Amino acid sequence: MRRALLLAAALAAAAPVPARAWRLFGEPSDGKIRPVQALNDADKPAAVIAALTPQFLQTLRGTDLRQAYVLLGDNYDRLGRPDEALGYYQVGVSLFPKNVDLLTRLGGLLHRNGLDARAKVFFERALVYEPRHWGAHLGLAEIDRRFGFLDRSADHYEIALEAPEVVSRASVWRDYAEVLRRMREEKTAELALRKSLTLEPNSADARVDLAFVRRDQGDYQEALVQLDAAIGLGAGVGAVRAKALFLLEDGRLAEAAAAAREVLGEVPGDAVGEWTLARVALARGRPADAARALTAVRDASEDGFAARAAQVLLAQVKALEAAPKGGASR
Amino acid sequence: MIRRALLLALALLAPAAASAADLSADALLRSHLWREVRAAPVGRRPKVGLVLSAGSLRGTAHVGVIKVLQDAGFPIDVVAGTSMGAVVGAFYAGGIPVDKMWEIASELRLDTGSNFSGSRLISLILFDSLLSSANTAKLVRKYLDDKRFDQMKKPFACVSMDVYTGEAIIFRNGDVATAVRASMNLPGIFRPLEYRHRYLVDGGVVDYIPVDVARLLGAQWIIASDTENDYTASRPKSVLDSLEQVIDIRGSYLSREQRKQANFLIRPPVGDIGMFDAKRIPEAMERGVIEASRDLDAAEESLILASLPLLSKDWTPAQAAAR
Numbered sequence: 001m002r003r004a005l006l007l008a009a010a011l012a013a014a015a016p017v018p019a020r021a022w023r024l025f026g027e028p029s030d031g032k033i034r035p036v037q038a039l040n041d042a043d044k045p046a047a048v049i050a051a052l053t054p055q056f057l058q059t060l061r062g063t064d065l066r067q068a069y070v071l072l073g074d075n076y077d078r079l080g081r082p083d084e085a086l087g088y089y090q091v092g093v094s095l096f097p098k099n100v101d102l103l104t105r106l107g108g109l110l111h112r113n114g115l116d117a118r119a120k121v122f123f124e125r126a127l128v129y130e131p132r133h134w135g136a137h138l139g140l141a142e143i144d145r146r147f148g149f150l151d152r153s154a155d156h157y158e159i160a161l162e163a164p165e166v167v168s169r170a171s172v173w174r175d176y177a178e179v180l181r182r183m184r185e186e187k188t189a190e191l192a193l194r195k196s197l198t199l200e201p202n203s204a205d206a207r208v209d210l211a212f213v214r215r216d217q218g219d220y221q222e223a224l225v226q227l228d229a230a231i232g233l234g235a236g237v238g239a240v241r242a243k244a245l246f247l248l249e250d251g252r253l254a255e256a257a258a259a260a261r262e263v264l265g266e267v268p269g270d271a272v273g274e275w276t277l278a279r280v281a282l283a284r285g286r287p288a289d290a291a292r293a294l295t296a297v298r299d300a301s302e303d304g305f306a307a308r309a310a311q312v313l314l315a316q317v318k319a320l321e322a323a324p325k326g327g328a329s330r
Numbered sequence: 331m332i333r334r335a336l337l338l339a340l341a342l343l344a345p346a347a348a349s350a351a352d353l354s355a356d357a358l359l360r361s362h363l364w365r366e367v368r369a370a371p372v373g374r375r376p377k378v379g380l381v382l383s384a385g386s387l388r389g390t391a392h393v394g395v396i397k398v399l400q401d402a403g404f405p406i407d408v409v410a411g412t413s414m415g416a417v418v419g420a421f422y423a424g425g426i427p428v429d430k431m432w433e434i435a436s437e438l439r440l441d442t443g444s445n446f447s448g449s450r451l452i453s454l455i456l457f458d459s460l461l462s463s464a465n466t467a468k469l470v471r472k473y474l475d476d477k478r479f480d481q482m483k484k485p486f487a488c489v490s491m492d493v494y495t496g497e498a499i500i501f502r503n504g505d506v507a508t509a510v511r512a513s514m515n516l517p518g519i520f521r522p523l524e525y526r527h528r529y530l531v532d533g534g535v536v537d538y539i540p541v542d543v544a545r546l547l548g549a550q551w552i553i554a555s556d557t558e559n560d561y562t563a564s565r566p567k568s569v570l571d572s573l574e575q576v577i578d579i580r581g582s583y584l585s586r587e588q589r590k591q592a593n594f595l596i597r598p599p600v601g602d603i604g605m606f607d608a609k610r611i612p613e614a615m616e617r618g619v620i621e622a623s624r625d626l627d628a629a630e631e632s633l634i635l636a637s638l639p640l641l642s643k644d645w646t647p648a649q650a651a652a653r
Contacts, residue, residue, distance in 0.1 A: 148398050148623025149616075178351075183401065205350045212351060238353025245362045271355035282645045305356040305631050309363065312638045320646065 032056075033064040036071060045075035066096045073105055082113055093122070100126040104135040116143045134163035138172065145175070150183045170200035174209055181209075186216045204233035211242065220250040237263055241272040253280045271297045271306035278313070287321045360627065363634045366641055368403045374644065375637035379549025380406045380422075381541050381592060382415030384534030384581060385557030386516070386574070386605035387614065389414025390435040391598035394618020395555040397428045402626055404633075408485040408547040410540045412533040415555075416488035416513035417470065420506055423486035424474045434473065435615060439608050463511050463520040470507035479503045487543045488513040489533030493522050498536040500543050518573045538581035539588040551636045553629060554592035555618070558582055560601025574605045594632045596625050 039047045052072050060068050069092030076085035089106040096102055107122035120143050126136040141156035157176035160166045173196035180189035193210045200206060207230035214223035227235075227243045240263050247256035260276035267273070274293040281289035294317060297310035352358075367375050380399070382392045392415060399406065411419030421431050479486060479502055487502045490512035501509035504526075512523045512530040523530045537543065544552050559578040566572040589595055598621040603610045 147616075148401075148619045148626075150401055184403070208351050208353070236353075238351075238358070241355060241358050242353060245358055249362065249365070272358055275359060279645060282642075283647065285647050287646070301355065306359050308631075308635055309359060309638060312635050313642055316639055316642045 031064065032060055033067045033071070037067065040071050040075065045078040048072075048075040049079075066092065066099055066102070069095070070101055070105065073102075073109070077109060082109060085109055097125075098129050100130045100133050100136070103129075104133060104139065107139050108135065111139050111143060116146060119143060132159060132162075134160045134166050138166065141179075142175070145179050150179050153179045154183065168199060170196040170203060170206065173199065174203075174206055177209060177213070181213055181216065184216070186213050189213045190217070202233055204230040204235035204239070207233060208235055208239055208242065211239075211246070215246055215249070220246055224250075237266045237270075240266070241270070244272060244276040248276050248279055253283055256280055269296055269300035271301045271304070271310070274300075275306065275310065278310075278317075282317065287317050291317045291321065360631060360634065363638075363641075364630050367630075367634050367637045368405060370405075370637065370641060372407055374640050375405065375633070376550035376640070377407045377548050378405050378633065379408045379410060379541075379544030379547060379552040380419070381539055381544045381552055381554035382409070382411035382419045383539040383554065383556045383558065383585070384413035384415055384532065385559065385600070386414055387438065387608055387611055388557040388559065388600040388603045388605070389418060389614075390438065390611045391557045391600045391614040391618035391621075392418040392555045393428065393431050393435050394615040394620075395596050395598065395622040396422055397432065397615075398619055398622035398626060399553070399629075400428050402630070404553075404629070406484065406553075408487075408544055408549050410487045410489075410543040410547060410549075411513070412489045412537055412540050413514045413516075414557075415540075416510045416533070417466065419486060419488065420470055420482075420510045421473060423482045423484040424477055424506070425483035426473055430473075432615060434469075435611055438611055463515045463523065466514050467507040467511040470510045474506055477506050479506055479509070482506065485547050487540070487547055489537040489540045489543055490515065490523075490528075490530040491533055491536045492528045493517065493531050494529050496536070498533065499528055499530060500540075500546065502547070516573075517577070519570070532577075534581050535577060536584065537588070538585035539592070541588045541591040545591075551633060552592045553594045553596065553633075554589070555622075556585075556589065556595055556597045557600050557614075558585070558597070559605070563602050570606065571604070593636065594625075594629045596622050596629070598622070 036048055036051045039051060048071055052068055057065065057068055069088050072088035073085045073092065076082070076088060086106070086109055089102055089109060092099070092102040093106055103122045103126040107119040107126065110116070110119035110122065119139060123136040123139040123143070126133050127140075130136070137156040137160040141153045141160060144150070144153035144156060154176065157172065157179065161172060161176065166172050173192050177189040177192035177196065180186075180192060190210065190213050193206055193213060196206045197203065197210070207226045211223045211226035211230065214220075214226060223246055224243060227239050227246065230239045231243070240259055244256050244259035244263055247253075247259055256276050257280045260273040260280070263270045263273035264277075274297045278290040278293035278297070281287070281293065291314060294310045294314040298307050298314060301307040301310075380396070383389065385391075392411075396418070406422075409419045409423040411417070418431065418435075421434070422428070426434075486506070487500055488509055490499045490501065490509070491497065492499055499512070501512070508523075508525055512525055513533045515521075515523050515530060515532050517531040517535060520531070533540070538558070539554055539556055541552055541554060558581070559574065561575050561578050561582070566575045598614070598618040600614045600617050603614050
């Protein structure tokens, strides 16, 4: 009873969001599911599954039965058995086709397993019954982002981010910012990332994202400040790679070479490290050094893009090396 | 307990956590070089041609492809199209925003490009009375007015065929709407269009993917969107289905070489959408977006590699000074 009251209070606190996911006791039922719910709340997935036997399910009705399918799906999923979770969600959806909890859970599970086209259908169905369901909007935002529908994705993120459950999640702000950046709405992306950093000030990933946005805005100084901050927070060699390239783009050749050497110190033969050194050597009129670095990229990174790019540039550099010699001999 | 349950629900409902930026060497180098390609004028990169294939209503998938290319800032310098590719290409080259193109395509019906109707169809079959494609020109004129080729925002060309000579007729000047109508003038259904002493039908018969036309416009690197029919997917059930099948098979044979000539090919999986299946236009456009998004990194890489010899000319002090 106390829990039910607390729950009602919690739902009332989240006033803008229609009560949905936690209305276990909001509709008539026999309340037989409560002990199983307690096992679920106590994080005992195996016990939940053991308790929800087919015989027990036959005794349930209304919201109890619906919640039983939610619990079965959730707990099989927690145990890392998505196929069985999927089966229970599907049965639940066929029995309660308008229930947004089941629809969004089914959509979420399909989405997490890469079945986005199928997941989308369930999220969209959930929105028919509850147009501002944050879980469905978040799922659709992810799917549209993956499929390339950036404007739709941004719209879904914006609605999801109005929900109290989501607005404090730094990761969602970052995802939203990434979509905005791809739409080349850098200023809004920056604002979203700053919000993310307010929530998680020590997020190296958010600093890296912000660095990319600032670079898109042409502010290399700030971009490099953010990258340095990310590196300080343990962003790893990837951020140092980015730093080398940003410095190169900004024409700061000596610093770019220093960052490249730092990368190569950590990852010998690293494609970005060698490429940066090659570009610096070219800019300083040392094609032989550039050729050496590009050969290293070509030979080290097999068939990746860097190797193919190095191969093309190497051919140009070799032609360049040959040209002055020809001129001198004449 | 409630808090834990809420957290669990959050974890179950929420999609995967934010993905960290791809800081691999390949991804970073691509992003670094793509910035330079995007900003480079023609000369520091190849002239880029966009080629849009024939494909009747399936060709609306081109709108989705263009949307993705535009979002990515893909440089497009010239445009060539055949049949529905000519319609979409004309709108794009004429400066119609892609969102508007999406809206226009969403509202297309069978009679948008013709006087197609049940009674006309009966008349076609019983009395051998061909339909008129005048509505195609009307549609183009509605958005591009009486624009001529030299007034387009980007150089544009489209292809038709002269039924008397079997020649491919490439339109690069004159009235755009008439040329587009001639390009999308399905033989056997629409009356051939008499224009400039030619008797013109759909260009898809002779030049399904007009890569050669983009080359004529000076394109040095070509990205093509191909919305070919998957004619193996179903058996024709009507006169129109059979006609479409024959045209598509012929187009497919003819376009094999053209496909090889394109530097990058995007093939939205719309082969199962029928030529008159107007209800599936939104689906076709969505498939265009999905396929183009999937291919985007590879397309960027391909253009970067083609641009490197030109870009790198400014990377040494001597070369930069010489330029």
